[in-house]
Amino acid sequence: MISGNLHTYLIVAVFLLGLGLYGMMQHRSLIGMLISIELILNGAGLNFMAFNRFLAPDPTTGQIFTLFIMGLAAAEAAIAVSLIFAVYRKYKTSDPEQISDLRG
Amino acid sequence: MPPELLRMIIAAVLVVSFVFLNAMVLGYMERKVSAHIQRRPGLMEVGPHGVLQLIIDGLKLIGKQLVVPEGSNKFLFRLAPLLSFAPCVLPFVVIPFSRKLQIVSMDVSLIFILAMTSINVVAILVAGWASNNKYSLFGTFRSVAQAVSYEIPMLLSLLSIILMTSTFSLQGIIAAQKYYWFILVQPLAFIIYFISGLAETNRAPFDLPEAESELTAGFHTEYSGMGFSFFFLAEYANMFTVCSIATILFLGGWKGIPLPLGDFTGIVWFMLKVYGLLFVMIWARWTYPRVRFDQLMSFCWKYLIPFALANLLITAVVVKLI
Amino acid sequence: MAYGTFTEVFFYLFVTLIIFGALVAVSSPILMKAVMGLAMAMFGVAGLYLYLNSPFLALMQILIYVGAVCIMIVFGIMVGYTPKELAAYAVGPKNTVLALIASLLTIGVLQFGILKTVWVQASGAGAGDYSLAHLGETLMVRYGLAFELISVVLLIAIVGAVAITWNGKRGGLSK
Numbered sequence: 001m002i003s004g005n006l007h008t009y010l011i012v013a014v015f016l017l018g019l020g021l022y023g024m025m026q027h028r029s030l031i032g033m034l035i036s037i038e039l040i041l042n043g044a045g046l047n048f049m050a051f052n053r054f055l056a057p058d059p060t061t062g063q064i065f066t067l068f069i070m071g072l073a074a075a076e077a078a079i080a081v082s083l084i085f086a087v088y089r090k091y092k093t094s095d096p097e098q099i100s101d102l103r104g
Numbered sequence: 105m106p107p108e109l110l111r112m113i114i115a116a117v118l119v120v121s122f123v124f125l126n127a128m129v130l131g132y133m134e135r136k137v138s139a140h141i142q143r144r145p146g147l148m149e150v151g152p153h154g155v156l157q158l159i160i161d162g163l164k165l166i167g168k169q170l171v172v173p174e175g176s177n178k179f180l181f182r183l184a185p186l187l188s189f190a191p192c193v194l195p196f197v198v199i200p201f202s203r204k205l206q207i208v209s210m211d212v213s214l215i216f217i218l219a220m221t222s223i224n225v226v227a228i229l230v231a232g233w234a235s236n237n238k239y240s241l242f243g244t245f246r247s248v249a250q251a252v253s254y255e256i257p258m259l260l261s262l263l264s265i266i267l268m269t270s271t272f273s274l275q276g277i278i279a280a281q282k283y284y285w286f287i288l289v290q291p292l293a294f295i296i297y298f299i300s301g302l303a304e305t306n307r308a309p310f311d312l313p314e315a316e317s318e319l320t321a322g323f324h325t326e327y328s329g330m331g332f333s334f335f336f337l338a339e340y341a342n343m344f345t346v347c348s349i350a351t352i353l354f355l356g357g358w359k360g361i362p363l364p365l366g367d368f369t370g371i372v373w374f375m376l377k378v379y380g381l382l383f384v385m386i387w388a389r390w391t392y393p394r395v396r397f398d399q400l401m402s403f404c405w406k407y408l409i410p411f412a413l414a415n416l417l418i419t420a421v422v423v424k425l426i
Numbered sequence: 427m428a429y430g431t432f433t434e435v436f437f438y439l440f441v442t443l444i445i446f447g448a449l450v451a452v453s454s455p456i457l458m459k460a461v462m463g464l465a466m467a468m469f470g471v472a473g474l475y476l477y478l479n480s481p482f483l484a485l486m487q488i489l490i491y492v493g494a495v496c497i498m499i500v501f502g503i504m505v506g507y508t509p510k511e512l513a514a515y516a517v518g519p520k521n522t523v524l525a526l527i528a529s530l531l532t533i534g535v536l537q538f539g540i541l542k543t544v545w546v547q548a549s550g551a552g553a554g555d556y557s558l559a560h561l562g563e564t565l566m567v568r569y570g571l572a573f574e575l576i577s578v579v580l581l582i583a584i585v586g587a588v589a590i591t592w593n594g595k596r597g598g599l600s601k
Contacts, residue, residue: 003437003477010540018533023452025525031503033450035464042471053478055547059554060564071576072492075583077495081502082587215485223492
């Protein structure tokens with residue numbers, strides 16, 4: 001029975017992590033990188049919940065941790081989106097290759 | 105066939121047919137009530153006093169051709185009405201219509217209904233973006249900004265009630281109203297919730313995203329036939345859900361004076377209360393002028409949210425210290 | 427929750443949703459499709475949380491991630507990008523092979539580690555109190571400081587987000 005097995009959830013979480021990593025390297029736009037970061041955070045949350053269900057003595061610890069991950073992911077996405085607004089307003093483009101003031 | 109599966113199939117059929125029936129009754133009620141408020145007779149043609157009008161409208165909408173615009177994403181365009189219909193139908197699974205008439209009783213029923221409300225916003229976004237139409241996009245932005253902003257006072261006013269009952273399950277909240285209805289102790293929360301509910305379902309006076317004179321029809325401009333009727337059904341189902349949550353949390357749900365109908369008195373009282381609140385919603389549409397978008401936003405952020413927070417604070421102090 | 431073949435089918439459905447959604451999210455050059463893929467993956471993860479005995483977390487996942495974070499990202503796309511730029515963000519082939527190798531290597535090494543480790547169960551695992559009341563009590567009593575800190579963090583995030591995009595005018599934001 002696959003859904004009662006710890007390894008299933010860990011493999012899915014690692015899959016999310018790997019895809020998020022791939023996405024960070026693939027997407028050339030800042031929003032694409034933000035989407036990949038959210039995937040990685042979801043994978044981490046799934047990891048915590050899986051350990052919470054199968055290995056933890058008190059099952060509320062993992063749930064609270066995952067709630068905190070969700071809250072922090074939301075805060076980070078808010079700040080990232082507002083940074084993207086500000087950058088777009090200054091540079092009039094969103095290509096990470098062209099947003100640079102330092103020479104060399 | 106295992107009994108659980110049979111029960112689920114029966115429940116699904118009942119829920120979907122209730123949604124369609126509700127849309128018909130509510131549509132007729134809206135047109136008749138608006139007509140009488142505006143001192144005209146209203147629907148009179150089809151059937152006695154126009155009672156069959158909505159059935160004929162439904163048949164007409166089924167027969168229309170679903171036109172897909174040229175440069176849009178065809179898959180997302182066709183998916184959007186279904187994406188909007190599903191989270192408006194699911195709350196009916198957890199709403200208690202009577203003491204025993206509840207399809208699924210969850211410990212977290214109220215959060216389930218609130219989560220479905222926030223999925224609705226994603227469906228609006230997909231519909232607006234997939235239409236490839238500038239006016240749809242403007243309507244979508246306004247609709248999403250409005251829905252997301254007014255979710256906050258809605259959640260805060262419901263939290264004041266949850267502080268008093270300390271359970272999220274809807275039957276538990278109704279059971280906690282044994283001696284008095286919660287509207288007597290939380291009138292401000294009821295008013296804030298009702299106003300936010302009006303804004304969440306894009307009803308007047310907050311119906312700027314659907315303003316016919318300004319934006320053609322907002323995010324469902326490009327939809328015709330069954331696509332439009334899905335949005336229509338979703339909006340009426342959403343109205344019913346908002347009013348039934350208001351009934352359950354503030355007006356005592358299915359509790360009422362016992363009538364000689366056995367266990368069915370619960371559903372009679374519940375429907376009376378919910379349709380009473382729906383009548384107030386329709387009445388409000390023709391009483392107040394439409395608010396402008398910046399007035400809408402400032403009303404939410406500068407007035408409703410501080411009042412809701414103050415209400416929550418006072419409730420917390422009273423519940424914990426008295 | 428009694429596990430049977432019926433619930434197993436839905437488990438496979440949720441895992442498929444996650445995999446498909448994540449693939450769409452990372453490989454689609456159109457950013458709106460990528461966000462829809464992300465929303466799909468988050469629905470799948472919410473479904474998996476149901477199998478891990480916490481319906482509250484599943485609903486919170488839907489409320490917070492799908493209902494707020496995805497919409498914020500969509501607003502970021504719509505307001506910060508012109509349609510011409512949205513079409514121009516194609517993924518280059520030079521990076522693809524290297525990125526593929528790097529991520530597959532990460533997945534492989536971690537999966538090897540997962541399958542090799544003997545996971546030690548703490549005493550009394552899997553049979554604790556999953557009720558919402560216990561969760562609330564633990565959050566307030568044992569992790570009260572963390573709870574207060576995260577509310578401060580969220581407040582600072584909101585204030586910071588407004589401060590970054592403020593352009594000094596009395597009327598508020600401008601593009």
